[in-house]
Amino acid sequence: MAFMSKKSIFLFSFFSLFSLVLFCHAIDRITKGQSIKDGETLVSADENFELGFFNPGNSSLRYFGIWYHKILGQPVIWVANRKNPISGTKGSFAFGEDGNFTVKDGNNISVWSSNSPVPSVDSAVAILENEGNLKLLGSDNITVYWESFDNPTDTFLPNMRILASSGVQKSFSSWKSATDPSPGNFAMGVDSNGAPQMVLWENSRRRWRSGYWDGQIFTGVPNMTSIANFKYGFKYINDGNGNYYFTYNPANSSDFMRFHITWDGYEEQLKWNESENKWDRMQIQPANNCELYNYCGNFGVCKALANPECRCMEGFVPRNQEQWAKGNWSGGV
Numbered sequence: 662m663a664f665m666s667k668k669s670i671f672l673f674s675f676f677s678l679f680s681l682v683l684f685c686h687a688i689d690r691i692t693k694g695q696s697i698k699d700g701e702t703l704v705s706a707d708e709n710f711e712l713g714f715f716n717p718g719n720s721s722l723r724y725f726g727i728w729y730h731k732i733l734g735q736p737v738i739w740v741a742n743r744k745n746p747i748s749g750t751k752g753s754f755a756f757g758e759d760g761n762f763t764v765k766d767g768n769n770i771s772v773w774s775s776n777s778p779v780p781s782v783d784s785a786v787a788i789l790e791n792e793g794n795l796k797l798l799g800s801d802n803i804t805v806y807w808e809s810f811d812n813p814t815d816t817f818l819p820n821m822r823i824l825a826s827s828g829v830q831k832s833f834s835s836w837k838s839a840t841d842p843s844p845g846n847f848a849m850g851v852d853s854n855g856a857p858q859m860v861l862w863e864n865s866r867r868r869w870r871s872g873y874w875d876g877q878i879f880t881g882v883p884n885m886t887s888i889a890n891f892k893y894g895f896k897y898i899n900d901g902n903g904n905y906y907f908t909y910n911p912a913n914s915s916d917f918m919r920f921h922i923t924w925d926g927y928e929e930q931l932k933w934n935e936s937e938n939k940w941d942r943m944q945i946q947p948a949n950n951c952e953l954y955n956y957c958g959n960f961g962v963c964k965a966l967a968n969p970e971c972r973c974m975e976g977f978v979p980r981n982q983e984q985w986a987k988g989n990w991s992g993g994v
């Protein structure tokens with residue numbers, strides 16, 4: 662009996678320690694003097710998002726970023742030092758003396774800074790919020806000096822706002838490859854000259870556009886015209902200071918949904934399917950060659966899956982008949 666009770670005491674203290682570890686792990690904020698070292702993470706209060714160091718796929722380089730905490734494969738939604746990866750696992754994240762957030766490598770050299778210092782750093786807080794937003798707050802816990810939602814990488818999350826009243830705004834940029842988060846060839850954002858629309862660029866060239874926002878939908882996104890498929894929850898909002906933004910919320914707020922630009926140039930909308938443990942793709946753009954910007958030239962007419970895909974508007978002929986015959990539509994009509 663004595664042996665048994667010792668064992669129960671052992672088990673009891675083991676589980677107390679275990680829950681303490683769990684409890685200590687679920688920290689969602691740090692203040693000045695604290696840091697996140699490689700191997701440590703912050704987890705948002707709802708445990709949906711996690712912040713720390715990771716290496717993408719088979720890359721050995723370390724990046725500081727945010728990913729889905731509970732979802733298979735822990736997809737990354739934001740990266741800080743995308744241009745300056747760290748080799749080795751001695752990186753750290755903390756407030757600098759100057760009030761900026763900084764990511765440093767093992768030699769104490771800054772590889773990334775928020776570049777937006779909080780004035781009274783002694784009472785500042787860095788917090789990973791439930792939406793997946795890393796915020797730098799002042800001593801009142803309210804004033805936001807910097808937030809990752811204002812400095813996105815390739816992912817457009819629910820409740821993120823993108824500016825839609827300032828000409829051409831390239832808010833998102835793709836990764837360079839599946840395992841390299843440095844900025845790639847593709848960008849996405851809003852062209853607000855005239856009625857606003859979403860645009861996907863390949864370098865400086867337009868690759869795809871959503872069509873104008875008509876107050877409820879983007880007129881050029883095929884599935885958006887159908888009420889049955891209207892699960893996007895897009896909103897065009899005004900902050901009261903003359904700025905307009907696009908934002909969105911899934912119909913069911915407990916759904917995990919994200920838009921992102923793939924490294925090879927597609928804008929896709931994904932929703933996590935809990936029962937099947939996979940992402941369901943709700944849409945992908947450009948969906949076919951006809952969606953590519955100006956694919957058949959100014960006076961060409963495009964028909965998806967038709968053969969040939971391009972034909973001329975009545976009264977026009979191809980500029981380069983020989984190339985058109987080969988299916989090279991780039992010369993236009």
Ligand SMILES: *[C@@H]1O[C@H](CO)[C@@H](O)[C@H](O)[C@H]1NC(C)=O
Pocket residue numbers: 719720840
């Ligand atoms: C990583 O994996 C990809 C595809 O599986 C491969 O092409 C690439 O060479 C690998 N890179 C390294 C550094 O092993």
Ligand SMILES: *[C@@H]1O[C@H](CO)[C@@H](O)[C@H](O)[C@H]1NC(C)=O
Pocket residue numbers: 768769
């Ligand atoms: C890193 O730099 C900080 C000041 O920015 C200093 O306090 C600390 O001692 C340095 N650590 C190492 C290992 O050099």
Ligand SMILES: *[C@@H]1O[C@H](CO)[C@@H](O)[C@H](O)[C@H]1NC(C)=O
Pocket residue numbers: 757759761763771774775776777778
């Ligand atoms: C911190 O931010 C300020 C203001 O943007 C900038 O002048 C300073 O160089 C930054 N510090 C670092 C280490 O980036």
Ligand SMILES: *[C@@H]1O[C@H](CO)[C@@H](O)[C@H](O)[C@H]1NC(C)=O
Pocket residue numbers: 690800801802
């Ligand atoms: C800010 O939040 C922390 C908890 O994170 C709390 O201890 C502190 O009192 C709050 N400060 C103010 C001014 O509300």
Ligand SMILES: *[C@@H]1O[C@H](CO)[C@@H](O)[C@H](O)[C@H]1NC(C)=O
Pocket residue numbers: 913914915916935
């Ligand atoms: C929202 O999603 C949750 C989890 O998938 C589900 O349990 C709930 O029934 C859904 N609510 C509605 C209104 O569909």
Ligand SMILES: *[C@@H]1O[C@H](CO)[C@@H](O)[C@H](O)[C@H]1NC(C)=O
Pocket residue numbers: 934935936937941
């Ligand atoms: C999850 O995926 C399965 C199989 O593709 C599908 O039948 C089911 O409707 C999906 N669940 C949700 C909530 O979309």
Ligand SMILES: *[C@@H]1O[C@H](CO)[C@@H](O)[C@H](O)[C@H]1NC(C)=O
Pocket residue numbers: 883884890943944945946948
């Ligand atoms: C429209 O939705 C259907 C099913 O929901 C999907 O199969 C199709 O690929 C979508 N079309 C586009 C252009 O995304």
Ligand SMILES: *[C@@H]1O[C@H](CO)[C@@H](O)[C@H](O)[C@H]1NC(C)=O
Pocket residue numbers: 981984989990991992993
């Ligand atoms: C397509 O045609 C254009 C002229 O219209 C030509 O400059 C270009 O080289 C052609 N592309 C290919 C892949 O043949």
